[in-house]
Amino acid sequence: MTLEMKSIFNNELDHWTLEVQGEIDVFTAKNLREEMIRIFSEKQKDIILDFNKLSYIDSTGLGVIIGAYGRMKEKGNHLIIVNAKQNVLKLLTITGLDKILIRNTF
Amino acid sequence: MADLLKFSIPGKPEYVGVVRLAVSSVANRAGFDIEAIEDIKVAVAEACNNAILHGIHDNCCNYEVVFTLDEKKLTIEIDDNGRGYDTVNYQEPDLSNPKEGGLGIFIIKALMDEVQINSNTGKGTTITMTKYI
Numbered sequence: 224m225t226l227e228m229k230s231i232f233n234n235e236l237d238h239w240t241l242e243v244q245g246e247i248d249v250f251t252a253k254n255l256r257e258e259m260i261r262i263f264s265e266k267q268k269d270i271i272l273d274f275n276k277l278s279y280i281d282s283t284g285l286g287v288i289i290g291a292y293g294r295m296k297e298k299g300n301h302l303i304i305v306n307a308k309q310n311v312l313k314l315l316t317i318t319g320l321d322k323i324l325i326r327n328t329f
Numbered sequence: 330m331a332d333l334l335k336f337s338i339p340g341k342p343e344y345v346g347v348v349r350l351a352v353s354s355v356a357n358r359a360g361f362d363i364e365a366i367e368d369i370k371v372a373v374a375e376a377c378n379n380a381i382l383h384g385i386h387d388n389c390c391n392y393e394v395v396f397t398l399d400e401k402k403l404t405i406e407i408d409d410n411g412r413g414y415d416t417v418n419y420q421e422p423d424l425s426n427p428k429e430g431g432l433g434i435f436i437i438k439a440l441m442d443e444v445q446i447n448s449n450t451g452k453g454t455t456i457t458m459t460k461y462i
Contacts, residue, residue, distance in 0.1 A: 246346070248342075248345055248346065248349075248374065248378075249342040249345050249374075249377075249378045249381060249382065250342035250343045250345060250346065279349075281371065281374055281375060281378060281433075282375055282378065282432040282433040282436055283378060283382075285432055286428075286429040286430055286432065287429070289427045289428065289429050290429045292427075310367050310371075313367075314371065314436065317435075317436060317439045317440075318422075318424060318427070318432055318435070318436065319424030319425070319427065320427060323427070
């Protein structure tokens with residue numbers, strides 16, 4: 224049960240990419256919250272969450288993402304999820320979050 | 330004749346991952362396919378979250394996860410002796426206006442075939458869920 228994150232700012236495209244690896248659950252969700260707050264306060268730009276290596280997410284993880292989405296929207300920024308695996312995509316669809324967080328192109 | 334497996338889990342976030350592993354193993358033993366195993370794992374983990382975040386006070390106590398499996402179905406009961414809450418006034422989340430909390434029960438109901446929640450304020454909560462094979 225681990226969560227590893229790597230944040231890279233893309234100067235050319237002017238956004239953050241946050242790669243998330245492992246599992247986001249009730250134990251690790253706070254780490255994602257802290258990392259998103261950290262990078263957004265360092266540079267107030269859009270964030271792309273790359274879930275290519277994310278194997279699991281639960282409602283506490285989704286809650287953290289909803290919170291970040293709301294805070295960023297207030298500042299006029301976007302939060303987007305890319306490369307979600309089927310099981311993660313299923314939860315995003317059930318909760319309706321796919322409609323606001325998933326985009327085919329950015 | 331149904332088989333019964335009973336686990337007692339410390340009410341701490343770091344042990345929910347252990348429950349997930351156990352759930353996957355039991356569901357696999359019961360004969361579910363990969364997608365159904367994933368659904369059951371997520372639903373049980375959400376009920377564990379519920380026990381930890383809204384039931385048990387300050388991680389003080391254990392909660393129980395009981396599996397009952399037979400040829401046709403797997404039933405899982407997550408039982409805490411925590412604070413309990415008012416199930417009558419439970420409101421489903423407004424998906425057009427997402428909020429940080431309140432998604433757990435909604436997800437459980439979406440993934441399992443039958444879900445029953447019994448909660449008494451001050452006495453605890455039991456979430457019982459069933460998936461048919």
